[in-house]
Amino acid sequence: MTALTLSTAAASGLRADAIVVGVAKGAKGPVVAPGAESVDKAYDGKLASVLETLGASGAEGEATKLPAPSGFKAPVILAVGLGAVPEKDQAYDAEVLRRAAGVAARTLAGSKKAAFALPLESAADAGAIGEGALLGAYAFDAYKGTADAKAKKGAKDTKGPLAEAALLGGKPRDKAYKAAVERALAVAEELNRARDLINTPPNDLYPEAFAAVAQAAGKEHGIKVQVLDEKALAKGGYGGILGVGAGSAAPPRLVKLSYTSSKAKKHLALVGKGITYDSGGISLKPAGHNETMKCDMSGAAAVFAAVVAVARLGLEVNVTGWLALAENMPSGSATRPGDVLRMYSGKTVEVLNTDAEGRLVLADALTKASEDQPDAIVDVATLTGAMVLALGDRTFGVMANDDAFRTSIHEIAEEVGEPSWPMPMPEHLRKGMDSPTADIANMGERMGGGLVAGLFLKEFVGEGITWAHLDIAGPAFHEGAPYGYTPKGGTGSAVRTLVRLAERTAAGDLG
Ligand code: BES
Ligand code: MN
Ligand code: ZN
Helix, strand or coil, X not given: CCEEEEECCCHHHCCCCEEEEEEEEECCEEEECCCCHHHXXXXXXXXXXXXXXXXXXXXXXXXXXXXXXXXXXXXXXXXXXXXXXXXXXXXXXXXXXXXXXXXXXXXXXXXXXXXXXXXXCCHHHHXXXXXXXXXXXXXXXXXXXXXXXXXXXXXXXXXXXXXXXXXXXXXXXXXXXXXXXXXXXHHHHHHHXXXXXXXXXXXXXXXXXXXXXXXXXXXXXXXXXXXXXXHHHHHHCCHXXXXXXXXXXXXXXXXXXXXXXXXXXXXXXXXXXXXXXXXXXXXXXXXXXXXXXXXXXXXXXXXXHHHHHHHHHCCCCEEEEEEEEEEECCCCCCCCCCCEEECCCCCEEEXXXXXXXXXXXXXXXXXXXXXXXXXXXXXXXXXXXXXXXXXXXXXXXXXXXXXXXXXXXXXXXXXXXXXXXXXXXXXXHHHHHCCCCCCEECCCCCCCHHHHHHHHHHCCCCCCCEEEEEECCCCCEECCXXXXXXXXXXXXXXHHHHHHHHHHHHCCCCC
């Protein structure tokens, strides 16, 4: 794990592998960003023109390495692009700083220490740079190389993440700066843990294994963890979770994580879809659609990470996390298209397509979560391919039974750097799920499939409870080249939105 420190040292005297500076895109070429004045001076004020000679423009995503000026203890200067120079009197956007720090940390993988001399004017900037660095430094190499090579650490084909990020210009004695660093560490470390869970292959991460990870984390962070195994689920009548897990040799689990604060005035419930592998079941997915379906527990991973981060931060709000864990597999014992399940709520569902399994496990968890009468419920799920078609692979959809709450979530997501968009729940789509046999079918019209799924979930939320649904099927798992602080593979989508939501709820900003 990457260490994060605040430093008042001068760039020249710092023992580090590299000094990171910002370069913005000016009207007449690259411009050295604030924070790097002393570095620029050591190049006789010519850093911008040197960078231009090397082909740098200051565009976002750019990373240019050059030898440090003489007299510097660090051998390398790494200039990262910040995009357009902000308008007069405007600071750099937090997300710009986060991404630039992420690019730097990624570029410096394998290094011991990097000093960040990026524009840093406030504790919030320190938090953003810290968060970006820690998220960008992420590497998933648990399955790379032989055990032998790994024992020798880095001897084989992995570099390992940047070990330490020092933020220059930070105020190590200032309360707000210290809090910002603590927050960045808690959020980024737990988010990275969510990424690990998502990236762990499904032969190792099955429902019982995930539940065990939750139990261990609960012990460590003072979170109460209760696990319902398949026997308890049968006794409790959780037909949705059991129906989805019926085809797998690895039985399902429902995990409840309870974080409580003695000063809490509000209670937030978070529900995560935790399909540790989605083969589609008897409605089997074709090749080409199942290779990345280990990511189908990303919602549960996000909920888990958020609850642990909230506990680490000691927020004054009660947060309950629900992880609906099952593996969706075809077998002789699997649920068939045509089967009717009796859900935990008592409603019956005709399963027309076993690949629409997420809504079935979530339905039971939503009903159960409603029993505590929380002030709000938010579920997070890689729910529909339709949402990916609608919003692409970087934006999650937000639906809710309350317009103000949907708007709040969208704004909170924006604030933390997670693209999202509000989606409607048109009532007329409900009748497409009418079933001749049961109370509802698990599938409706194909058009607007993401909205249909939202309408299905809504039926399982307790009367009068404010609820929102985040469909993260697009952004949960990144298959392209890394960018900013986003790696290939599990991204940890929604974790930062959930943590900020908990903070805002604790502060009494919502409802
Ligand atoms: N887990 C998938 C949705 C998904 C698709 C997640 C792509 C990530 C990337 C979900 O369980 C699913 O299969 N949904 C079906 C529903 C349909 C059968 C009604 C879909 O979207 O095709
Ligand atoms: Mn599916
Ligand atoms: Zn699924």
